[in-house]
Amino acid sequence: MGRSPCCDESSGNVKKGPWTPEEDEKLIDYIKKHGHGSWRTLSKRAGLNRCGKSCRLRWANYLRPDIKRGKFTPDEERIIVNLHSLLGNKWSKIASHLPGRTDNEIKNFWNTHIRKKLLQMGIDPDTHKPRTDFNHLINLTHLLAAAMSSNSGNPMMNMNTPTWGRNPNIALQGDVTSQLSQLHLLQNLLQIMNSNTFVNLGNNPNFPLGNPSFNNSYLNGSNILQTVEPFAGLKSEEYGSQSNPTTGLLSQSDYSSDFFQHGLSTNTQELECYNKLSNTTNQAEINPLFPALVASSPVITDGTCSSFNQMENKNSSCCNTAPTSTAQSPNNNSNTIFDDLEKLLQDDETSASYWKDILDLTSICASENSW
DNA sequence: AAGTATACCAACCGCTTTCTC
DNA sequence: CGAGAAAGCGGTTGGTATACT
Structure with a gap:
């Protein structure tokens, strides 16, 4: 069915745009005395050259006495x-x-x-499910790239040099193609870590998703x-x-304020992540969610889950069981990735330690970016 | 200090639903 | 019951404030 416009705008008398204090006062006074009744007739009776719809909206969204202004708690x-x-x-x-x-x-x-x-935080606001794209990880990968290229104090690597570092034992070696593929592998790892963040956050009592x-x-x-x-x-x-x-x-813990107060990733946080890599020897103490990666099968002693434990126990709802020998992860392709990683780590004992450092860093960053 | 980018939010637009006759 | 009017609702826009370069 057809509809006539709610206001006669053809005359050009209907005012639009922000309300003036005088208009607000007229509207408030009128409604206090007479109630709003029909919004269409109200505007004329109140002496306002406004569309009735506009009056209703102004009243409902701004002028109503029971409106609670200020920041959301x-x-x-x-x-x-x-x-x-x-x-x-x-x-x-x-x-x-x-x-x-x-x-x-x-x-x-x-x-x-x-x-x-x-x-x-990697949550799709429409579905409230974890996001399936990994665009939000771009900051993390950038951080890693920056760390790789600029950390001259760390013998780990230096992308500016043809051999990827001053230490010949570093993991990233070989030609450019090989280096890129290794970096790609690292990025894939980050993706998996991020997707497992939701699983592991469940162990953190401070994180509401732990509910x-x-x-x-x-x-x-x-x-x-x-x-x-x-x-x-x-x-x-x-x-x-x-x-x-x-x-x-x-319960309040379902969506605690921390959930939001720490939800944003900032450059400062990323910097702190990097600093932690430099200063921390035992990452597991700082971040129990992401114990330091070891190439061999992790041993579970306290009933808590590690990222990699869970990756290896895709279908396990509880982490009290020993990991199986078949490596699986939430992502179908991660088996290959972890095979690659293990191979990489086995290539050289020393390079493995540097990879562990990187993985520790990414673990910390992944968790911090998720707060 | 000026220009630009970004964040915020009041208000508008148009569709749907409800009410009235 | 159907038509038209009114109200409700959600998406979008545009102006302003603030932050950044």
Whole structure:
């Protein structure tokens, strides 16, 4: 069916653009005295040359006395993400669970803040699943490349020299093609590490994804909808059959403020990653999520998972079991990658130690970039 | 200090849904 | 029941503030 415009704009009298304080005052005064009633007639009665729609929006999004202004609290952020995972872009429904917040405000906040943070963390903000592309790793690979080329104090390597370093024992040796292929291998490793970040973060009590519901959802590669509990007060028709209606509030740890406060990757963080490589001898102490890589099969003694343990136990939901001899990873192609890596490490004992350093660095960076 | 890039958010646009007659 | 009006909603735009070079 056809529709007439909500306002007669043909006359050219309808004002657009930002509202002036005088207009705000007129609108507030009128609504205080008479209520808004019909928005279309309100604008004329209030002496405003505005479209009724514009008046409604101005009132609803800005002038309403119960509007809560100011920055979103970590709790509000958590609620928004939780509800978005359940409801999608139903901003008005989300807003109905956040007293004083408007759908427009929440929508803007999502698009300008939360969305970016989730993307930086490797989470698809639309699906709430881990991202399948690895573009977000580009900073990490750049960091590595920079470390390789500029770390003159480290005998590890130097891309500016034909032999990739002053130390003839370095891992990256040979012709340019070989070097590139080794770098490529390293990049592949980074990708795998990143994808395993979600698995390993489950062991970190400070990381909200460590919550069993969240963790399991990523472990299983399933949509978060299937595991995140419904927010209290959410109507059953809003969360549908995918959630457990018998459970109550989400715990604060589901989406802790840390999750967001540390979500952004910055150059400063990357620099710190690099510094840690220089200063740290025992990376496992600093970052239990990514114990130092060793070429031989890792031994599990404390029940915690390491990246590589899990890569070797693709289907293992618990890490208390010894790794199997068949190397597998979440990525089908990683078997080859780890075979390559092992071969590389076996080439030279000394070069292996430098590769370990690099891998430690990438582990730290991967985890730090994920906070 | 000036120019440019980026972030933020109020407001608009157009489609859908609900209400009224 | 159907048509038209009104309200609701979500995507997008554009102006302004801030950061960066």
